[in-house]
Amino acid sequence: MSTLRFRWLALVGLAAGLAGWLVNWFATRNGYGTPALPLTSLVTTAVIIAITLVFGRRVLRWRNGKRDRPLDPILATRTLVLAQACAYAGAVSLGWHAGILVDQVALMSVRSTVAPLWGSVALMAGGIVMIMVGLVVEDFCRLPSDDDDGKGAHGGESEGEYA
Template sequence: MSTLRFRWLALVGLVAGFAGWLVNWLATRNGFGTPTLPLTSLVTTALIIAITLVFGRRVLRWRNGDHDRPLDPILATRTLVLAQACAYAGALSLGWHAGILVDQVALLSVRSATGPLWGSAALMAGGIIMIMVGLVVEDFCRIPPDDDGSGAAGSSEGEYA
């Protein structure tokens, strides 16, 4: 399985940012509300981050020598996929809400409502944290080069657990 590439994360963020800006521009100019996630979605974000860290910690403990029981290769693979999905979802959320924030800042001279600004900023912070957790947990799944990779099925040349 290949590692996360910063270029792809940046591309996802940029495309989502442009789409968020365009959709917000169209919505606000036609009398619709701002297309942001509600702040309660930060609870879901926190839950996803916590689950990713819990599974990543299990793989990290095994990688660091806690071999009292064998590591389930399916668990390790799912943890890696979850970490990468978390990073991509964070890039998507960060980009979307950054695009909305840019358009909302331009509207400050017209209206005084700053609710969408703070909401977008909070959701952008959640996206940044999701990206960081995804990158960290992906690193947890990496087998050190001096390890032979025993017990980890499907690891090519000792790259991932």
């Protein structure tokens, strides 16, 4: 399984940002509401982050030597996939709400309330935390290399294997 690439996360975030901006532009100019998630979705985001960290901690404890029982390889693989999905979902949330924020800032002079701005900022922060947790838990799943000099089997830097 390949590691997360910052370029892909950035590309996903930019595509979601463009989509968020376009949808918000169309919606607000045609009398519809702002297409942002409600602030209560931060509770769901927190639950996803907590679950990812709990499973990641189990893999990390095993990786660091607490091996009183064998690590289920399916659990380790699912933890890795969950971490990567968390990072991508965070990139989508960050991008979407950044696109909405950009359009809402332009409309601030004609709006009577700035609630959509604060909601977008809060959901962007949740997306950033999801990306960070995804990257950290992905690193938890990486096995340390067995080499002393840090070189992989091909003589270069290895990406490391996953638990």
